Amino acid sequence: MALLEIRNLSIAIKQNDTMLTAVNGISFNIEAGEIVGLAGESGCGKTLTALSIPHLLPEAVEITGGRMTFNADISPNGNTQSGKTGNSPVEILSLDEEALCRIRGKDISMIFQEPRQSLNPLIRIGAQIAETLELHGINDKKEAKAAALDMLEKLGFADPTKIYHAYPHQLSGGMCQRVMIGIAAICRPKLLIADEPATALDTAIQDQILELLAHINRDFGAAILFISHDLSVVRRFCTRFLVMYAGRIVEQGPAELLFTSPAHPYTRGLIGAIPRREQRGRALANIPGRVPSIESIEDQLPGCPFAPRCPAIRCADSQARNCCLTAFPPETDLGKGHLARCFMIGAANG
Numbered sequence: 199m200a201l202l203e204i205r206n207l208s209i210a211i212k213q214n215d216t217m218l219t220a221v222n223g224i225s226f227n228i229e230a231g232e233i234v235g236l237a238g239e240s241g242c243g244k245t246l247t248a249l250s251i252p253h254l255l256p257e258a259v260e261i262t263g264g265r266m267t268f269n270a271d272i273s274p275n276g277n278t279q280s281g282k283t284g285n286s287p288v289e290i291l292s293l294d295e296e297a298l299c300r301i302r303g304k305d306i307s308m309i310f311q312e313p314r315q316s317l318n319p320l321i322r323i324g325a326q327i328a329e330t331l332e333l334h335g336i337n338d339k340k341e342a343k344a345a346a347l348d349m350l351e352k353l354g355f356a357d358p359t360k361i362y363h364a365y366p367h368q369l370s371g372g373m374c375q376r377v378m379i380g381i382a383a384i385c386r387p388k389l390l391i392a393d394e395p396a397t398a399l400d401t402a403i404q405d406q407i408l409e410l411l412a413h414i415n416r417d418f419g420a421a422i423l424f425i426s427h428d429l430s431v432v433r434r435f436c437t438r439f440l441v442m443y444a445g446r447i448v449e450q451g452p453a454e455l456l457f458t459s460p461a462h463p464y465t466r467g468l469i470g471a472i473p474r475r476e477q478r479g480r481a482l483a484n485i486p487g488r489v490p491s492i493e494s495i496e497d498q499l500p501g502c503p504f505a506p507r508c509p510a511i512r513c514a515d516s517q518a519r520n521c522c523l524t525a526f527p528p529e530t531d532l533g534k535g536h537l538a539r540c541f542m543i544g545a546a547n548g
């Protein structure tokens with residue numbers, strides 16, 4: 199059993215009395231202790247997927263279907279630690295707010311793109327770290343302070359005491375993100391969700407943040423769902439990855455397989471567009487067009503949402519093209535956990 203099993207998850211956004219589908223029937227697992235990348239251009243539904251796991255979706259956004267089973271007792275070697283914590287697998291979508299609060303921060307924690315928005319500007323860093331510990335049952339002030347200072351040292355701060363007493367505005371963006379990672383990691387969560395954690399930072403600082411997350415994964419055994427629109431980052435960091443397009447997972451599998459033999463034209467486009475550092479943030483050079491808005495995804499249903507941009511469809515015969523425009527491709531199992539949804543798999547496409 200996996201640490202987290204998501205099946206047929208759908209998320210919709212309420213707009214003028216209609217529900218627009220933003221995430222459409224996605225399924226994936228996260229195994230204990232692994233780092234999974236979630237990639238795709240901006241607007242594909244990565245953040246909504248991430249926020250749905252700890253139930254932090256904004257107002258007017260709803261989970262409309264699916265299952266999400268979380269097994270906190272599974273260890274990185276795949277064994278259950280039964281009896282250790284006494285937790286059996288839980289169906290996250292049926293938990294009440296009180297049960298969700300117990301899971302958030304303790305078993306599942308999350309860091310965001312803008313660390314400053316997550317820190318309270320009026321409270322010193324040390325108190326913010328200690329607060330997380332208190333929320334999860336460590337009430338002894340001395341113990342909490344010692345744990346916070348220890349974490350600041352692990353985060354690589356040369357003078358942990360100085361940072362402990364500092365306010366967020368006295369720290370750089372990169373330092374704030376390191377603190378956020380500390381807050382997310384201090385209760386030793388089983389799953390850490392990192393939504394574009396390095397995107398807003400300078401490239402040199404980005405590397406520090408990735409190193410720190412790798413360290414948290416290694417030393418604390420936390421699985422990481424690492425979200426990035428930048429495949430070059432996912433490639434360096436993740437052992438397995440999921441490619442999302444217009445609310446669907448179009449391809450997933452072990453990183454080495456996806457990079458050496460990508461099956462979906464969208465994945466090939468993302469890989470072909472991996473920018474050199476100085477070009478980051480540019481559009482996909484080899485795939486013209488843009489991710490459809492949630493309003494226009496509905497117009498394309500039930501066809502493949504990538505069809506209007508697909509380089510493979512242009513080379514296909516009319517029968518194949520008709521297929522892509524009228525149905526969403528079923529999942530093709532390519533072996534070793536490599537799955538893709540494209541009618542053109544196996545056809546000579548480029």
Ligand SMILES: Nc1ncnc2c1ncn2[C@@H]1O[C@H](COP(=O)(O)OP(=O)(O)O)[C@@H](O)[C@H]1O
Binds near residue numbers: 240242243490
């Ligand atoms: N609170 C919201 N209200 C309305 N539309 C939203 C909201 N959040 C996200 N969306 C829309 O849902 C789609 C997916 O968004 P998001 O998950 O943020 O994508 P990503 O993280 O991949 O950039 C986009 O079309 C976005 O505009």
Ligand SMILES: [Mg+2]
Binds near residue numbers: 393394
């Ligand atoms: Mg996002």
